Amino acid sequence: xxxxxxxxxxxxxxxxxxxxxxxxxxxxxxxxxxxxxxxxxxxxxxxxxxxxxxxxxxxxxxxxxxxxxxxxxxxxxxxxxxxxxxxxxxxxxxxxxxxxxxxxxxxxxxxxxxxxxxxxxxxxxxxxxxxxxxxxxxxxxxxxxxxxxxxxxxxxxxxxxxxxxxxxxxxxxxxxxxxxxxxxxxxxxxxxxxxxxxxxxxxxxxxxxxxxxxxxxxxxxxxxxxxxxxxxxxxxxxxxxxxxxxxxxxxxxxxxxxxxxxxxxxxxxxxxxxxxxxxxxxxxxxxxxxxxxxxxxxxxxxxxxxxxxxxxxxxxxxxxxxxxxxxxxxxxxxxxxxxxxxxxxxxxxxxxxxxxxxxxxxxxxxxxxxxxxxxxxxxxxxxxxxxxxxxxxxxxxxxxxxxxxxxxxxxxxxxxxxxxxxxxxxxxxxxxxxxxxxxxxxxxxxxxxxxxxxxx
Amino acid sequence: xxxxxxxxxxxxxxxxxxxxxxxxxxxxxxxxxxxxxxxxxxxxxxxxxxxxxxxxxxxxxxxxxxxxxxxxxxxxxxxxxxx
Numbered sequence: 001x002x003x004x005x006x007x008x009x010x011x012x013x014x015x016x017x018x019x020x021x022x023x024x025x026x027x028x029x030x031x032x033x034x035x036x037x038x039x040x041x042x043x044x045x046x047x048x049x050x051x052x053x054x055x056x057x058x059x060x061x062x063x064x065x066x067x068x069x070x071x072x073x074x075x076x077x078x079x080x081x082x083x084x085x086x087x088x089x090x091x092x093x094x095x096x097x098x099x100x101x102x103x104x105x106x107x108x109x110x111x112x113x114x115x116x117x118x119x120x121x122x123x124x125x126x127x128x129x130x131x132x133x134x135x136x137x138x139x140x141x142x143x144x145x146x147x148x149x150x151x152x153x154x155x156x157x158x159x160x161x162x163x164x165x166x167x168x169x170x171x172x173x174x175x176x177x178x179x180x181x182x183x184x185x186x187x188x189x190x191x192x193x194x195x196x197x198x199x200x201x202x203x204x205x206x207x208x209x210x211x212x213x214x215x216x217x218x219x220x221x222x223x224x225x226x227x228x229x230x231x232x233x234x235x236x237x238x239x240x241x242x243x244x245x246x247x248x249x250x251x252x253x254x255x256x257x258x259x260x261x262x263x264x265x266x267x268x269x270x271x272x273x274x275x276x277x278x279x280x281x282x283x284x285x286x287x288x289x290x291x292x293x294x295x296x297x298x299x300x301x302x303x304x305x306x307x308x309x310x311x312x313x314x315x316x317x318x319x320x321x322x323x324x325x326x327x328x329x330x331x332x333x334x335x336x337x338x339x340x341x342x343x344x345x346x347x348x349x350x351x352x353x354x355x356x357x358x359x360x361x362x363x364x365x366x367x368x369x370x371x372x373x374x375x376x377x378x379x380x381x382x383x384x385x386x387x388x389x390x391x392x393x394x395x396x397x398x399x400x401x402x403x404x405x406x407x408x409x410x411x412x413x414x415x416x417x418x419x420x421x422x423x424x425x426x427x428x429x430x431x432x433x434x435x436x437x438x439x440x441x442x443x444x445x446x447x448x449x450x451x452x453x454x455x456x
Numbered sequence: 457x458x459x460x461x462x463x464x465x466x467x468x469x470x471x472x473x474x475x476x477x478x479x480x481x482x483x484x485x486x487x488x489x490x491x492x493x494x495x496x497x498x499x500x501x502x503x504x505x506x507x508x509x510x511x512x513x514x515x516x517x518x519x520x521x522x523x524x525x526x527x528x529x530x531x532x533x534x535x536x537x538x539x
Contacts (some may be wrong), residue, residue, distance in 0.1 A: 190466035
């Protein structure tokens with residue numbers, strides 16, 4: 001039996017050798033590869049002998065076969081039948097130049113994160129995930145690859161953003177908001193960035209040919225205006241998973257660019273006198289107030305908008321644990337170990353969506369553009385709301401803190417502080433800006449809840 | 457179909473503002489009740505904040521915020537001529 005099989009194998013190998021000696025046949029990679037895989041799939045059922053899985057071949061042939069499994073070959077000559085992580089055929093461009101361009105994109109992201117300090121905690125894992133997702137042949141973003149497994153573990157089902165929210169809740173201090181609750185309205189106004197962009201994106205999709213987003217996709221994109229990375233990812237994975245990579249990257253990039261995007265808008269909309277407004281020192285907030293506040297917010301969500309309960313619930317849980325003061329170990333884990341672990345996974349999984357065939361499409365540019373619009377609109381709406389509130393109230397608000405209504409905590413509040421100090425170096429706005437800032441987190445969670453309620 | 461998005465905008469902004477307005481009033485009510493019926497004795501506050509110090513230390517923002525708050529308070533006293 002063994003002898004028969006051996007002679008069979010020899011015959012096959014001889015015929016292959018003769019084929020290899022003909023130059024034309026040797027180059028025809030597709031045929032060779034398919035023949036190779038066919039032999040692989042057939043033999044294991046027949047016998048467990050190792051030799052039978054492997055066909056003896058000439059050294060020349062071996063080198064050629066090996067060459068076809070290298071990245072150089074994959075990047076130079078696109079092959080037919082290469083599938084994306086979604087199982088669709090991949091275009092020649094995305095197999096070759098696309099991957100190379102994405103390598104450069106991830107290198108730029110590395111540079112921004114390391115040298116420029118733009119949200120390195122998220123940008124680095126995302127960029128590295130992007131690098132790995134574009135590795136040819138290994139298919140790491142596919143369902144069985146490292147990135148694919150992580151993606152299905154926590155992004156596809158919306159788990160990771162919620163865990164992040166838990167940690168953010170445990171890190172948030174609602175003191176400034178409790179000391180001056182009406183500033184929460186600024187955090188509401190800034191959500192206009194979301195809904196205004198939804199109208200803009202959908203109108204452009206309907207009436208122009210620049211891009212063509214559905215209502216759901218427009219909604220997912222516009223959430224970037226909330227300046228809240230986890231919320232953006234949560235909504236995108238629910239409403240438009242196909243756009244997740246671009247939305248997450250846009251969202252986190254703009255959060256990192258808060259100190260560059262916001263100041264010109266804030267200055268354009270305010271007068272020097274308004275920027276010099278001093279606000280009354282915040283009162284002391286008792287421990288009991290801080291303890292009851294997360295429960296109060298959660299109860300309101302339960303009664304008004306249960307669809308926002310996953311986000312607000314996780315947030316309230318983290319904050320409540322911190323404020324009770326009796327589970328410091330748990331709240332400490334949420335603030336550090338848990339959020340750090342999830343950040344690594346979240347970043348890598350989002351990075352898997354930076355695969356060339358998904359990222360190098362016209363839609364990505366549109367999303368980056370619309371995201372910037374959403375962010376700017378949110379900033380402007382917050383500032384204008386502060387000015388509007390000044391018309392109706394005697395206790396003046398410095399409009400610079402309005403921009404902190406976008407929820408990028410605490411970056412946006414720091415920008416308010418910095419801009420205020422430009423006109424009056426002794427004017428301390430940071431704590432006042434933290435109020436609208438944390439209200440913005442609640443506001444964007446409510447806005448996200450509305451989207452889920454409408455589109456689920 | 458375009459007006460669909462406008463409708464969502466009004467509904468969304470309406471919900472956000474409604475929610476936050478209710479939150480503002482309920483929070484004010486809660487604070488009023490707590491400050492009236494459960495005022496915090498200064499001594500209790502000191503003993504409560506002491507064990508929390510190590511957690512606070514790790515939070516850089518809280519530290520900066522505390523410093524800035526103190527600075528502003530100082531500045532106000534200065535302006536009012538108390539120092």
